[in-house]
Amino acid sequence: MNTWQDRLWYLAWYFLIPAALAVGLVQGLAAARVLEEAAPWQYLLAFAVLEVVVLGVRDRMYGSSHGGARDFRTVVQEGRELQKEAERIQKRHPLSGDAAAAVREAGAALDEAIKKRDPEAAAAAVRKYDGLLNKHLAEHRKGTAREYFEAIGFAVLMALGIRAFVVEAFKIPSPSMYPTLNVGDNIFVNKFIYGPLIPFTTRRLFQGRAPERGEVVVFVFPSDPSKDFIKRVIGLPGDRVWVRDDGSVEVNGRAIERCEVGAWRGDDGEGLTRGEQPQRRLFLEWHGNQRYLSLYNRDSAEREATPADHCVREPCTVPAGHVFVMGDNRDNSFDSRFWGFVPLQNIKGRSMRIWWSNVQGGGGLRWERFGQEIMGTPRVPPELDAGLRACFARH
Numbered sequence: 535m536n537t538w539q540d541r542l543w544y545l546a547w548y549f550l551i552p553a554a555l556a557v558g559l560v561q562g563l564a565a566a567r568v569l570e571e572a573a574p575w576q577y578l579l580a581f582a583v584l585e586v587v588v589l590g591v592r593d594r595m596y597g598s599s600h601g602g603a604r605d606f607r608t609v610v611q612e613g614r615e616l617q618k619e620a621e622r623i624q625k626r627h628p629l630s631g632d633a634a635a636a637v638r639e640a641g642a643a644l645d646e647a648i649k650k651r652d653p654e655a656a657a658a659a660v661r662k663y664d665g666l667l668n669k670h671l672a673e674h675r676k677g678t679a680r681e682y683f684e685a686i687g688f689a690v691l692m693a694l695g696i697r698a699f700v701v702e703a704f705k706i707p708s709p710s711m712y713p714t715l716n717v718g719d720n721i722f723v724n725k726f727i728y729g730p731l732i733p734f735t736t737r738r739l740f741q742g743r744a745p746e747r748g749e750v751v752v753f754v755f756p757s758d759p760s761k762d763f764i765k766r767v768i769g770l771p772g773d774r775v776w777v778r779d780d781g782s783v784e785v786n787g788r789a790i791e792r793c794e795v796g797a798w799r800g801d802d803g804e805g806l807t808r809g810e811q812p813q814r815r816l817f818l819e820w821h822g823n824q825r826y827l828s829l830y831n832r833d834s835a836e837r838e839a840t841p842a843d844h845c846v847r848e849p850c851t852v853p854a855g856h857v858f859v860m861g862d863n864r865d866n867s868f869d870s871r872f873w874g875f876v877p878l879q880n881i882k883g884r885s886m887r888i889w890w891s892n893v894q895g896g897g898g899l900r901w902e903r904f905g906q907e908i909m910g911t912p913r914v915p916p917e918l919d920a921g922l923r924a925c926f927a928r929h
Contacts, residue, residue, distance in 0.1 A: 578696065585689075613648065616644075617644070623675065640662050698733050700725060702882070704720070711867075714826060714827060718893055720891065721764075725883035747822030748823060752764045762882065763859075766860055766861070771854045771855060774786050777846050793928055817830070842871035
């Protein structure tokens with residue numbers, strides 16, 4: 535088999551076919567409402583399980599009972615797996631005498647056929663080797679059903695482990711972080727960076743680094759542990775925070791630096807425009823090591839008294855072991871100003887990238903948002919590019 539054919543063969547059986555089937559399966563179950571939504575861990579799990587099934591089908595179709603150059607690599611793989619199996623079993627249950635000699639000779643014959651790249655001889659050697667293992671080690675070999683069960687079980691545990699401790703997907707349900715995040719954005723969250731939470735608890739498997747100012751974090755809502763919220767960290771433990779009347783924010787006696795980009799005429803964060811939009815002002819802010827956009831619906835002169843109690847009427851200090859968080863959509867965010875501080879132990883992880891984005895109600899996909907880094911360089915509509923560049927030049 536030529537190199538490009540060899541690579542294509544492996545790409546098809548190990549990735550393309552199981553990946554296509556996994557996407558079709560998950561999307562089909564989501565469309566049929568069997569799944570609430572299509573999440574990355576579901577694709578990963580489906581891919582892992584289907585890869586086992588697809589390789590099993592491949593082995594039945596192009597296994598050692600067939601000859602020819604087309605399936606030579608499959609025969610080689612099967613032979614190597616049999617040799618590894620024999621070696622593994624004999625570490626605990628070694629053969630002796632004629633049985634050991636027969637297995638060694640069959641293994642050497644298989645190596646020779648593979649070295650000569652003789653498909654028919656290799657297939658025959660695999661059949662003979664497999665027969666000898668069945669004859670002398672049958673009681674110690676795993677059945678096909680057991681192998682599939684173990685492979686699928688391992689895939690399930692891997693998918694659940696990654697979701698629980700490394701990376702998890704979340705869907706944005708509200709426009710509180712607009713324009714950084716839109717309703718319908720599906721994001722990846724790094725659960726490893728701060729130390730992964732042990733499932734169903736607020737205890738960490740190990741302690742990672744602490745959150746930093748300006749980072750976008752996902753956390754368990756303190757007032758309702760059944761809900762997850764996503765906001766931006768404004769104040770760390772010990773910080774003195776004050777949200778002033780003009781909407782600007784002061785931390786430790788110093789205003790968070792901001793620059794007005796211009797008038798925002800985008801949608802409402804849900805991909806829709808419902809009648810005439812209120813006057814909105816877009817700012818570029820610098821906080822910690824982050825640069826991000828913040829949106830205000832009202833002019834400072836038109837601001838009314840807010841029912842928020844925390845760090846609004848007067849400065850307040852973030853207690854130890856907590857953070858103060860706010861949404862980027864400042865006049866349309868239910869955040870720490872209203873319900874208080876977030877315990878550090880509630881923080882699940884740091885946002886990473888948008889992996890999927892669709893307008894609600896069947897409005898189509900936002901292709902331009904796929905793969906976008908959430909805490910990367912802010913993006914604005916073309917008519918605001920000049921204003922954004924001017925703000926960047928100031929800092």
